[in-house]
Amino acid sequence: MKFSLLLSGENVDLAILEALSLAKAFGSLKSHSIDGRVLTIDFEGEEFFKRLAFSHEAIELFATCDFSELESVFSEIEIHRSFCVRVSGLSVKTDESLERKLGAILWRKGARVDLRNPEEVVRVYITPKSCYVGFLRFKQEKKQFSMRKPNLRPFFMPIVTLPKLSRAIVNLVSLKKGRVLDPMCGTGSFLIELGLLGFDFCGMDFYRDIVEGCRKNLMFMGFEAKVLQGDAKQMPFKDETFDGVVTDYPYFKATRKAPSDDLYEKSLDEIERVLKKNRRAVIVTNLDIKDFPMHLVAKVNHRVHGSLTRRIYVLKK
Ligand SMILES: C[S@@+](CC[C@H](N)C(=O)[O-])C[C@H]1O[C@@H](n2cnc3c(N)ncnc32)[C@H](O)[C@@H]1O
Numbered sequence: 001m002k003f004s005l006l007l008s009g010e011n012v013d014l015a016i017l018e019a020l021s022l023a024k025a026f027g028s029l030k031s032h033s034i035d036g037r038v039l040t041i042d043f044e045g046e047e048f049f050k051r052l053a054f055s056h057e058a059i060e061l062f063a064t065c066d067f068s069e070l071e072s073v074f075s076e077i078e079i080h081r082s083f084c085v086r087v088s089g090l091s092v093k094t095d096e097s098l099e100r101k102l103g104a105i106l107w108r109k110g111a112r113v114d115l116r117n118p119e120e121v122v123r124v125y126i127t128p129k130s131c132y133v134g135f136l137r138f139k140q141e142k143k144q145f146s147m148r149k150p151n152l153r154p155f156f157m158p159i160v161t162l163p164k165l166s167r168a169i170v171n172l173v174s175l176k177k178g179r180v181l182d183p184m185c186g187t188g189s190f191l192i193e194l195g196l197l198g199f200d201f202c203g204m205d206f207y208r209d210i211v212e213g214c215r216k217n218l219m220f221m222g223f224e225a226k227v228l229q230g231d232a233k234q235m236p237f238k239d240e241t242f243d244g245v246v247t248d249y250p251y252f253k254a255t256r257k258a259p260s261d262d263l264y265e266k267s268l269d270e271i272e273r274v275l276k277k278n279r280r281a282v283i284v285t286n287l288d289i290k291d292f293p294m295h296l297v298a299k300v301n302h303r304v305h306g307s308l309t310r311r312i313y314v315l316k317k
Pocket of ligand 1: 157159160161162183184185186187188189190204205206207210230231232233248249250251263
């Protein structure tokens with residue numbers, strides 16, 4: 001079945017990687033194509049759209065066509081429920097008259113228009129290259145992320161990763177379920193997203209006060225406080241314990257000084273050791289890293305502000 005996703009313009013590369021990682025975890029991805037902010041996937045499997053952070057919408061694709069063919073495509077749509085038509089131009093100007101014109105085609109075939117509470121939203125994305133016509137299957141609840149802003153939690157650190165970005169980063173482990181570790185968990189942003197998604201998670205941090213703060217945050221969110229104090233360079237876990245690892249390295253300028261400068265070398269070896277075979281580790285840092293003890297699947301940058309760009313590395317054992 002084909003779906004088109006309307007990606008957030010905030011970071012299209014991250015949005016693509018997030019959606020493809022989830023599609024692989026939830027079923028089989030036969031092919032995909034990208035047209036600006038529209039990602040089209042040919043996918044068989046369980047629906048995963050509710051997990052997405054960097055996509056605004058998903059439609060079940062009815063057809064792609066040129067602008068000149070839109071009316072004839074609409075004449076082929078059969079709708080037996082109330083409906084409305086919504087059109088968005090992406091780098092293309094459109095106006096409401098197009099929605100009315102396309103809606104009238106369906107109305108003349110006997111379908112009932114309901115602009116307030118339609119049973120079916122016929123959605124059209126128009127890009128300079130193509131038109132994507134389909135039925136709306138997912139719309140992002142944008143408020144869900146602002147409702148759990150980190151400053152509303154009992155424990156806060158300025159370097160905290162915001163919920164929307166944390167959700168996308170966690171999705172890059174490409175898992176439906178399983179046991180996931182954050183060995184440098186800070187305030188617990190990744191652990192909270194893992195908990196909300198139903199994962200069995202485990203957190204660790206070097207500093208006792210941060211461990212305690214993170215536990216408070218997890219309990220505040222209604223989760224078990226599964227966080228231990230430990231060193232990411234020497235983890236207290238057996239080999240191949242975890243289905244995924246996701247972590248955010250200290251930003252040396254912003255957080256306290258790291259315990260030593262062999263942190264990367266040793267902790268990356270440890271992450272590789274505790275990860276199961278063929279599984280992913282997602283590493284976030286402000287540094288450019290060239291050598292990893294695992295296969296590099298993808299790298300995406302996420303600019304936070306002028307002096308901080310997070311580099312997100314997806315690694316596979
Ligand atoms: C950038 S912060 C993580 C922020 C986290 N993503 C959040 O949103 O709160 C990095 C964390 O790594 C921890 N850390 C630094 N060195 C460590 C080590 N050797 N072992 C475990 N944790 C360490 C720091 O205490 C800090 O909490």
